[in-house]
Amino acid sequence: MSPKSAAKPKAKQELTEKVKAQLNEVETCFGTSCNMCERDCPIYRVRRNRTFTSRGKNRALLGVLQGHYPIGKEFAKVVYTCAVCGLCDARCALANTERVVEIRRQLVRLGLNSPDQLKTVDTIKATGDVYGKTVDVADIFKEYANGDTPVYIGCTYKGNENEAREALKVLELFGVRPKVGKEICCGNVVALMGFGEDFEDVKGSFTKVWPHKEFLTLCPSCAHVFNKYYGLKTKHAIEFVAENMDKVKGRIKPLNIKATYHDPCDLGRRLGVYDQPRNVLKAIGVDLVEMELTREFSHCCGAGGGLLVYDKDLAEEIGKNRIRMAARTGAETLVTACPTCETQLTTTSMLVRKELPKRVKVVSIWSLLLKALS
C-alpha cells in the first residue's frame, strides 16, 4: 500500500496554487527581516543554523517562487526539520507554520518525503493507530462502554492504559460517566507531514466509526485537529476539570509539592488553554514555578509536527533542552497535560539526567489530580 498523496511525476515542480499564494507573506518576511523568530526556535537552539528558522525557510521559498531554483531534496530536509510548534508564529504576525505544512504538501507531491513518513501514514491507514497497535480502545476500556459523556482516548494513551485510566477516574470524581468506544487515529501527524489526500481518507474512516459531535479528549493535538479540521465540538478534558473544580472542593488533599508546568503546543498556542491547568494545579496544592519560555512562547518537547518520525535524534535534543529549562527552576517535577509531551519528556529526562543535580520527574496532570482527590 502506498499513500495517496505520494509522488505524481506530472506534478514535478508545478507549484500548487496554495504554495504560490505564499509570495506576499514571504516577501513581507523578506522586507521585514526582523529575525525575531530565530532566538527561541527549538531547532535553531540545537542546530545554530539560520536555514532552519522561519526566516530561513521563508527566504528559501522566496527563491523558489522567484524561479531561481527548484525544490530539491536538501530543501525538503529543511522543511521537514520543523516541529511545527508555532513558537515562531507567536513571535511574528505571519502564518509561518501553516506555510510549512503547505510546503510539505508540495514535497509529498514531489515525492520528497522520507520512507519513514510513508510508513507512518501506511500504518495509520491500515491500523487506525499511529503506533500500529491493532487492539481496539473499546476492548481495553470495556468498563466505560455505557457512560454518557464521550471521551476520545487517542493513540498515545491507548498504548498507556494506566495513565488513561487515571484520567478517566478523575473525570468520574467530577461526576462524569465517561463513555469510551471504538476509535481510530485523528490523523494529526498525517496532516502535519503534508499527506493531504491521505488525511482526507483518515477523516473519512474516522467519521465512520466515531458518531459523536461533541466530546472530551485526553490529547491536546486530537482536540485541536477535531476542532479545526473535522468541525467537531471538542474540549480537552482539563478544561472541563478546571471549569468544575468547585465540585471537588472539599475532597482535595493538598500535595504540597513544587512543580513546573509545560504548555503543550496544541493545548496552549493552538487552543489558548494556559490558565486552566495552572489553576487546577494551584488548587491541589502545587507550588507552581514557571520555566523560561512558557504560555504563548512555550518551548516544544520535540515530538511535534512529525519531527519524531523524521529526525528522532534532533527531537530528543529539543526535549533535553526543555528538561534543562525545568531543572533551572529548581522544581523536581514537570507536569504536563499532553500524553505525547509526557512520553517525550520522560524519555529525554532520562537521557539528560547525568548532567543535572537531580532528575526531573515528568508526570501527567491526571496523576497528580488523582493523588490529590483520592
Place this chain on the structure above:
Amino acid sequence: MKPYIKELEKALGKEKVLTEDFQRFIFGADWSPRTPEEIFPPDVVICPKDTEDVVKVVKIAYKHGIPVTAGGGLTGMAGGAVPIHGGIYIDGLSLNKVAEIDTDNQTIRCQSGVTLQEVVDAGAPHGLWLPNLPESKWSCTVASAIACDNDSTFGMKYGKILNALLSVEIVTGTGEVLELGHRKTHFTSTGYKLKDLIVGSEGTLGVITAATLKLEPVPDHRQVDMIIFPRMKTTVDFLNRLLKAGICIEGAHINCKRRLKFYTHAYRQKHGHDPEIPEWAGALLAIILAGDKEVVEWQRAFVMKTAKEFGGQQVLEREIVEGWWISKHTLEFVPFHQKWPASQLEKKFGAADPGVPMGRLEEFYEKFIATAEKYKLSVLGMNAYLEHPNSIGFSLSCALFVNYRDQDEVNRFRQYFEELTKAAVDMGGTMSTYMSDTNLKVPYFEYEHGASAKYMRKVKAIFDPKGIMNPGKKFPYKAARPAKKAKASGRRKR
C-alpha cells in the same frame, strides 16, 4: 563546483560548507530597503566552529583571490554584511561559545557569533550585563555590533560598543590571527590603537572571531519616562541642564511627534487609535534613569521639576511610555502580533543615520522633512539617540516608509539617503552614526573623508592586501572578474 569550494570542503568537512542554491540565497540580503530582486547570494556559505576554521577559509580565499564576507544576524539596515560580490560568506552564528565570565574584573570573553542578548544572559547569574544594546539584540552578534558600530538604547550612560570593547581577535585578509586591544584593562596609552580600527570596519580589515567585553553591574531599578517639549532645541537645552546639575542619565531619545507612532504599535492594537499628543508638541523625550531606587526617585523628581522650567509636560498615560519601551527594549510584543511584520505589510522602515552637532538638530530635522518630500517618500519620523556618555552626542535615525516592492521607490530612497548624508557633512556632522558605510556610501566616501580616504585605503591594504575582505564596502572593489549580480539573483518569475 568551483575548485576552491572543493578545497573548503576538504579543509573543513562538508557539514560546515553549504552549497545548495536555497541555502546561499538565504544569506543574500539583510534588513535594508531593497526589492526582493536585489538578493546577492554568496557562492558558498561556511559555518565555522572556531578561529582555526576561519583561518583555513581565509587562507584558501587569499590563495584564489575570492571575496570573503562575514555576517551575523543579518539585521543590518544598510547592507553591510551582504556579499554583493559573491564568494565566501562566513555565517558567524556558529561561533557561539562563551569562553569566560570573569566576575572579579567584570569581563566576558566569547566567540564573535554570540548574540548581544546571549552576552546579557550569560552575565545575568552574576549580576552583570552588557548595556550596549540595539533593538536587534536578539540576533545581532558581538561581531556585527563591533563591525558596524551600531547604536545602543543605553548610550547616554554607557556609550557605544567601543566603550565596552577591551580586546578583539581577528583573522586578517591573509589568514593571520591578531589579538588587538588591552586585555582586561579599560584603556591603554601604548602603541597605536588598532583595536579601535576594527569598530565600524565592516569586516573590511578581517573577520572578527572573538572579543573581550566589559560588563556592568545590573541596576536594581529602572525608571522610563516621556516628556513632551515644544521644540527639539528646548529638549537639547533641558538635557544639557540635567548634565550640568550632575544627573546620571542612562538613556535619552528625542523623538519627533511622527516617530512616536512607530513605537506605539501595541497601544494602537489595544485602543484602535494612536495616542493623543498635544498639537504644540515639537519633541518627545524618552528618558531612562537607573540605579538604586532611592537615587533614581530623587533624580526623577529633579528631572520632572526641571522639565517644567523648560516648558516640558510629563506623559502621564503610562501605556504610551510602556508601548515605546516594549518596542525599544523589552520586545514583549502581543503574541502573534509582533510589530515588525504587522506594521510593515505594505511598506517597510528605511532610514539614513547621519550625525550633526547638537546645536543644529532642529535645522537638520527641517532638512530631513524637505528631502523626504523632494523624493516623494512618506515620513516615518526622526529619532535622536544620545549615544555618547554624559554628553549631548546623538545618532540620528531619519526614517521613512519605503515600498520595497517598487524599484523606483527604492531608488528614490537611495537618492534621499545620499542627499541627507551629504547635508549632515555640510552642517559639520558625519554621514553615518550606526550603520557604517556599506556599499551605499562608496560613491561619495571622500565627500566626508577627503584626503584621509587615501590613508584609509593604505590601512586596508596592510590588513587585506588582496582586497578580498567584504569587498565593495567603503571602497570600490576591483575584482579579478567583473563585479556582477550573483547567479541566483535575477528577474522574478511569477
